[in-house]
Amino acid sequence: MSSRKPVQNVEITIDGQLRQVPQESTLVQACQDAGIDVPTLCFLQGMTPANACRICVVELEGSRVLVPACSRQVERGMIVHTESERVRLARRLVMEFLASSVDLSLSETAQEYARRYGAHPERFEAGVGPPPATVAQSVKVDNDLYVRDLSRCILCYRCVDACGEEAQNTFAISVAGRGFDARIATQFDHPLPDSACVFCGNCIGVCPTGALMFKSEHDLRKQGRWDESSQALTETICPYCGVGCALTLHVQDNRIVKVTSPPDNSVTRGHLCIKGRFGFEFVQESEEKS
Amino acid sequence: MDIRLSPEQPTPEEQDAVNSLLGPEISSSAEKLGRHRLLPALWAVQSRVGWVSEGALNYVCHRLDVAPADAYGVASFYRLLSLTPRPLTLAHICEDLACRMKGSEDLCQEVEKHLGPSAPAHQPGMAPWQKSACLGQCDRAPAILVTRSGRISQDLILGEADLAQLLATLSGRSLSPPPAAAKSIPQLGEKGLRLLRRVGRIDPTNLVDYRAQGGYRALARALQIGSEGVIREVRDSGLLGRGGAAFPTARKWEAVAKAPRRPHYLVCNADESEPGTFKDRVLLEEDPFNLIEAMSIAAFATGCERGYVYLRGEYPLAKQRLENAMDQARAAGLLGERILSAECSFELEIRKGAGAYICGEETALFNSIEGFRGEPRSKPPFPVTAGLFGMPTVINNVETFANIPDIVLDGGADFASRGTKDSTGTRLFCLSGSVLQPGLYEVPLGTTLGALLERAGGVPENRSLRGILLGGAAGSFVGPGDSGLPLSFEATRAAGATLGSGAVMVFDDSVDLKDVLLRIAAFFREESCGQCVPCRVGTIRQEEALQRILSRGAAPASREELLALSEIAQAMRDASICGLGQTAGAAVQSGLTRFVLPAGGEE
Known part of the structure; x- marks a missing residue:
């Protein structure tokens, strides 16, 4: 992560401020350093930008179109506007497009962006005629560990990349189909147990909208019993092998309901294997038996 | 890579199709053939048995060391590959703009009466025909592509197609000969042609003929003047990408x-x-x-x-x-x-x-x-x-490439002597729709739109020109008042239009331009790859909004509806990853403001 090479700076202008920024940095990093909050949805620190949601676009003088701040590297002399009228319109429309086609109710970030940019997704509703197309569909529950609710999927590519070369190297899922029919799928849309999935759950860890979810969380939500405010977070180390993965146990009513790992942890970078992610039932079994 | 395959096995036929491309399997370990063989391998299966089964996909993945979910994502991306069984012989009937104007919708209805309903693009079944986007045969619309899978796969194009011709082809009774070039090139034999001067005058299947007409002298000269010499001539020519x-x-x-x-x-x-x-x-x-x-x-x-x-x-x-x-x-x-x-x-x-x-x-x-x-x-x-x-x-x-031999042989300056200062050389224009002689025309850049239309005989008698779509679906409309527009990069840019791919589609007053705009919107929705939000959702919202407005007949569009449509177009243009999304709203916007909305109407 931390290279020892001397860092060269370049000068750029962001919203009228002259800034010296490391030449390897992206616009989103440069904006963060300048205290400017650029919205991101598909982007996740530590993963290669997918460039897909386009909520992070900014206006770059001399560029015909807006540019994605998540992936665009800084260049000497760039003049960037992060909240110009064009930028705000594009971001508002991106949120209207998403909110009118995807269930964003579990993504506080997305809802916050929709408010911030004044999105009115209901304006695409038809007075007469067929309603606007959405990705609504029933939840895929095909195993005991996690569920897939693709009606919440914004196609950010994070799960595909985490399953693939960014973390797990299993390649059990991919984007299939095209255009509005594009979707995350296993080979021939098989249920997860019949696919190459190894149930590491790293896709759940990176999903920004709750489209991928622990079955335990899904069940509690269905029963109306999911209550994050009452949950305790317990940091621990996974007991299964010698790697020493950091675990965060999410505990509600004295039961583990979900396991995550801190994204900035140097051992896991947020990723786990099936044992660390899902191998917690024995704890509660023994408690219940005793 | 450690890939996990499902138990489905390929049939001997499928295995043979893949092996005839990749060679026989030598050992059970993956032979590092490279992922770049994936699309050719999928084609090998598709063109042999008419679809790509799970067993076949598994075998391709096994040979190329590609994860099957990944290969499934690739195979499901392309309209000519099918992941469900399809008939060996399949007709793809063009439903795009030029063919629509020449009755492809009526043709489809006739075909439906004889062959039953078409297979929708996203869930192809055993129907023997389906509708297709533009097949690039606009000079001989309506067009049909017939794909025929088998040990000897053979695809062919039917131009100016009708039901009888299609049925004869599907039953294997008739094979249309390749079309004569003369029909596509109304200028055939004219002096001063550059790109088209050999077309129709040499045997395109014979190298000797090509060389007899000066072919390969340019390559010899290139080797003589060296890499820098070639690039200097190309620079002097001012050639811009076509x-x-x-x-x-x-x-x-x-x-x-x-x-x-x-x-x-x-x-x-x-x-x-x-x-x-x-x-x-x-x-x-x-x-x-x-x-x-x-x-x-x-x-x-x-x-x-x-x-x-x-x-x-x-x-x-x-x-x-x-x-x-x-x-x-x-x-x-x-x-x-x-x-x-x-x-x-x-x-x-x-x-x-x-x-x-x-x-x-x-x-x-x-x-x-x-x-x-x-x-x-x-x-x-x-x-x-x-x-x-x-x-x-x-x-x-x-x-663009086709211009290179002349530039090397005659020099960049000679090339730049044609056209305008900033748009050098000649350019090919594809005329289709309401013109007497549709076809391919070569004129110096800077020729006016009116002069080009005149070359094609203008609109048929008793009709009047309503609009011209310059640059295809990714271009924009100009009107009858633009006949003085010089067809150069700089002049079209200044007029807010584009030469684009060189498509010039002409619409007369008998054409339903609402239908044209709806088809353009549907085209972009179907062709969006789905990667970025502005294009994936924007193209479908654009189509829906347009449908709502245009289906109401005489009732005018509300300000809110028009604002929504123009904002969709702006977001797609500003925030999409690539040129598809960036241009997906251009033709619809220009068509709406010019022809459909009372305030901006030209007539």
């Missing part, structure tokens, strides 16, 4: 020639799919040796030892003619090692597209060749820095 973006060709060539990273790749973009465009097809079918010579010159000038022609899958005759030409060139020492006994080696390969307009976008095209979904990449980096396989790459359109 694919649509009008980027200076010499700038690409110079950048790649100087790039220290090796190997360099040369790519010809022959994925001509812009509705209303068929110029590259005519060049490929009627003058294929010229393209090979041009690419050899480019390869020599830019230090590329390997090149690809990415050819759209709907051009069977172009593929056949180009393959034949490559074979003859290779046999004559004009392709391969030590071309013309010089220190210049160049190997060329055709990659067949599989039904995806987006693959005409250069970075999507690279991904497609590499065996990934044809999704565009973020630029920068540009192809000259990191293109095909991440290496410095020259990518040019067929027509």
Whole structure:
């Protein structure tokens, strides 16, 4: 992560401020350093930008179109506007497009962006005629560990990349189909147990909208019993092998309901294997038996 | 890679189809054949048995060491590949603009009466026909592509098609001969033609004939004047790319020639799919040796030892003619090692597209060749820095390449003496729709739109000109008042229009322009790759909003509806990753303001 090479700076202008920024940095990093909050949805620190949601676009003088701040590297002399009228319109429309086609109710970030940019997704509703197309569909529950609710999927590519070369190297899922029919799928849309999935759950860890979810969380939500405010977070180390993965146990009513790992942890970078992610039932079994 | 396959096995037929492409399996371990063979391998299966089964996909994955979910994502991207059983013989009837004007909708209704309903594009079944986006045969609309899978697969095009012709072809009773070039080239035999001067006058299947007419003299001269000499002539010519973006060709060539990273790749973009465009097809079918010579010159000038022609899958005759030409060139020492006994080696390969307009976008095209979904990449980096396989790459359109031999032979200055100061040379224009003589026309850049229309005989008698779509679906409309518009890059840009791919679609007062706009909107919805939100959702919201407005008949659109449509277009233009999304609202917006809305109407 931390290279020892001397860092060269370049000068750029962001919203009228002259800034010296490391030449390897992206616009989103440069904006963060300048205290400017650029919205991101598909982007996740530590993963290669997918460039897909386009909520992070900014206006770059001399560029015909807006540019994605998540992936665009800084260049000497760039003049960037992060909240110009064009930028705000594009971001508002991106949120209207998403909110009118995807269930964003579990993504506080997305809802916050929709408010911030004044999105009115209901304006695409038809007075007469067929309603606007959405990705609504029933939840895929095909195993005991996690569920897939693709009606919440914004196609950010994070799960595909985490399953693939960014973390797990299993390649059990991919984007299939095209255009509005594009979707995350296993080979021939098989249920997860019949696919190459190894149930590491790293896709759940990176999903920004709750489209991928622990079955335990899904069940509690269905029963109306999911209550994050009452949950305790317990940091621990996974007991299964010698790697020493950091675990965060999410505990509600004295039961583990979900396991995550801190994204900035140097051992896991947020990723786990099936044992660390899902191998917690024995704890509660023994408690219940005793 | 440790890949996990499902238990489904390939049939012997499927296995044989893959092996005949990749060679027999030598050991059970993956042979590092490379992922870039994925699309050709999927094609091998598709064209043998008519679809790609799970067992076949597994076998391809096993041979190429690609994860099956990944390969499934790739296979499901392309319209000409099917993941469910389909009939061996399948008719694809064009429903795009030029064919619509020539009655393709009526044809489809007739076909439906005889063959039953068509298979919808997203869930193809056993129906023997389906509708297709533009097949690039607009000069002989309505057109049908008939694909025939089997041990000897054979695809063919029916032009000016009717039901009887289609039924005869489906039953195997008739095979249409290749169309005569003369019909597509109303200017045939005229003096002063450059790009079209050999078309219809040489045998496109015969290298001897091409050489007898001066072919391969340009390559010899290129070897004489050297790489820098060639690039200097191209620079002096002022040649701008003919694919649509009008980027200076010499700038690409110079950048790649100087790039220290090796190997360099040369790519010809022959994925001509812009509705209303068929110029590259005519060049490929009627003058294929010229393209090979041009690419050899480019390869020599830019230090590329390997090149690809990415050819759209709907051009069977172009593929056949180009393959034949490559074979003859290779046999004559004009392709391969030590071309013309010089220190210049160049190997060329055709990659067949599989039904995806987006693959005409250069970075999507690279991904497609590499065996990934044809999704565009973020630029920068540009192809000259990191293109095909991440290496410095020259990518040019067929027509751009076609200009090169003359530029090398006659000099850049001679080329620049035609056209305007900023738009040098001649340009091919594809005229279709309401003109007396549709076809391909070559005129100097800067020729006015009116003069071009006159060359094509103008609109038929008793009709009046209503509008012209310049540059295809990704272009925009101009009106009858624009006949004085010079067809140059700078003049069209100043007028807020574009030459784009050279498509000129003419609509008279009998054409329902609402239907035209709805079809354009549907086209972009179908062809969006789905990668970025503005295009994936924007194209469908645009179509829905347009449907709502236009279905109401006389009731005017509300301010809110029009604002929504124009904002959708702006967001797609500003925030999409690539040119598809960036232009997906342009024709609809210009058509609406010019023709449909009372305030902006021209009539």
